[in-house]
Amino acid sequence: MYKKFVLLALAVPFFLTGCWDKKDPEDRAFIITLGVDTAAENGCHFTFAPANIETGEAETYAAESETLSGAVAQVDTYTSRKTDLGQLKTVILGEGLLQDSARLDALLGELERSQAVSEKVMLLAADSAAACVEKAMKEDSKTGLFLWDFYKNTAEEVAVTKGIDLDTFLTERTERGGSGVLPRIRAEGERLRLGGGMAVSARGASILNEEEERGYLFLLGDAEGAVLEGRYKAAVLPLAVTKTKADYDFQAAGDTVLCTVTLPVEGTLQGGRGELLSAEQKTELESIFSASIKEEVEHTIKTALSEGVDFLGILPRAERALPQLAKACTREQLWERMAFCVVPKVQITDMGRKR
Structure with a gap:
């Protein structure tokens, strides 16, 4: 009986395979902010902003692909760390992408199906997502949380826009026949400015100024x-x-x-x-x-x-x-x-x- 117990104890580790493929944090690029614009040719231009867990300035990654998964695969071929979307806080959608209803639907669907991306990830609209990501990284290249903190600390106190996460935006679009309003962020000189919105529908997208966005908030x-x-x-x-x-x-x-x-x-x-x-x-x-x-x-x-x-x-x-x-x-x-x-x-x- 004792020998059977010893053999069983020795065999247990061979069945505990859950950690065999585990990567240490320094082997992963934890993406905090993602920007998505339309590509010059076809597909989308993705800008990845990771948290910097090393010394020195953080580096953004860019890739062009029809899908987010394809862009992640591209980035992984020329970086030493595995791209990880599990800590993604903010997705910025460029105006060109918001004008393309088919591509926008495809991206939102992929984000919704992704097991790595939280349904509570914050969505923002911008003229150029890449430009906003780059400026946000200059503000905080260490944690990459500048946009998240900036938005939370501003929008919750000042009614210039309404915060919206992926799950809420998808729900509103379903209820409103494909329409919705995203908060807007834009680069002004060396700074980022939050205010106004972007009305999105199957017909495209149109900018709401701060007064129109405030009128929308009163209606809500x-x-x-x-x-x-x-x-x-x-x-x-x-x-x-x-x-x-x-x-x-x-x-x-x-x-x-x-x-x-x-x-x-x-x-x-x-x-x-x-x-x-x-x-x-x-x-x-x-x-x-x-x-x-x-x-x-x-x-x-x-x-x-x-x-x-x-x-x-x-x-x-x-x-x-x-x-x-x-x-x-x-x-x-x-x-x-x-x-x-x-x-x-x-x-x-x-x-x-x-x-």
């Missing part, structure tokens, strides 16, 4: 952190938005579908000379800021209508509210029949205090 009920400026008498007063909501109501009337969007907004008045405002002044200011929000949101909706694409996510709401009408016409027909009434309701919760 997710504009906390926005700062609005209202002109009151001879002064310009800023309002910091602390709470927003978006309520939708749909009514069919003949050939028109009226969408009434009510936008309750709470905010704190900033600046001024520190004097308390009267109830009458408070009402006047709330009216001024309500008009400002109405103008921005209506402009954003007009942009979507002119594109002929609902990248705002309004049609799914209409289809749920009016299921019989939605069955009787296509999404394009329903979108053409939409008319909008935007009703902001601003409440100033803090009007300033004397110090």
Whole structure:
């Protein structure tokens, strides 16, 4: 019995093969940021930014291929470390790629199927993904986390854009018939700037400026952190938005579908000379800021209508509210029949205090 136990103990290590192919961290290139543009010829231009676990400056890798897997295989042929996407934090998609719906769908599908890439990887849009990756690496060549930290520390506090991960973007595109909005980052001189968005659909992509992106955030009920400026008498007063909501109501009337969007907004008045405002002044200011929000949101909706694409996510709401009408016409027909009434309701919760 003892001999059988010894033989069994000696045999166990031969079945523990899980670590035979294990690579040490110094043998791997942990990619933190990936940029994808359209290639000059065919396929895509991939820019890989790894974390630097050695001394000296980090080096970006580039490859051109129809697929991400093919690009990784290319990079592995001329680097001494195995490319590892398990720590990927950010994927930047160039405008050229976003204009090519077929290539974009193929890339998103590959990212979704990859066992290495997290579904929570952050997506950004850019004029040139490669340029943004290079500038991000100059900012932080050690960890490669500059873009991740930059975005997290900026977008969560300032409502100039809305963070979106791979899983959320795929879900929104499915619900919105292939449309969605990505936050936009761009290189300005030696610096990177975050703000605005990129509306993406089967027809291509179009840039949203910061005001249009903010209008989009109000329609989502997710504009906390926005700062609005209202002109009151001879002064310009800023309002910091602390709470927003978006309520939708749909009514069919003949050939028109009226969408009434009510936008309750709470905010704190900033600046001024520190004097308390009267109830009458408070009402006047709330009216001024309500008009400002109405103008921005209506402009954003007009942009979507002119594109002929609902990248705002309004049609799914209409289809749920009016299921019989939605069955009787296509999404394009329903979108053409939409008319909008935007009703902001601003409440100033803090009007300033004397110090």
